[in-house]
Amino acid sequence: MLSIVVLSGGYASSEYCLDELVKIMNCRKENGHRVFPVFYKVSPDEDVADPSSSGVYKADLDRHKRRHSYERVASWIHALRSISQISGWVIHDHT
Structure with a gap:
């Protein structure tokens, strides 16, 4: 079995x-x-590896921290870091 996970700028808002990423990991x-x-x-190094302190996912994770349990948000952060x-494939669209 293989899962292809596409991480984009809005990924952490969902x-x-x-939750699916936690299951996959x-x-x-x-x-x-x-x-x-x-x-x-x-x-992967700047935005995804440390999502709660910097990068494009920080604002979404800060919002989630106010609405969800510590354990749930921590599992998301762990899955993102993992x-x-x-x-994988890094795509920087320069169009």
């Missing part, structure tokens, strides 16, 4: 996407599920 850890990330107009460590 609770559904973040858990399947990777527990079952060896393959994950291929596509970083579309986001940097996927940032996987080699």
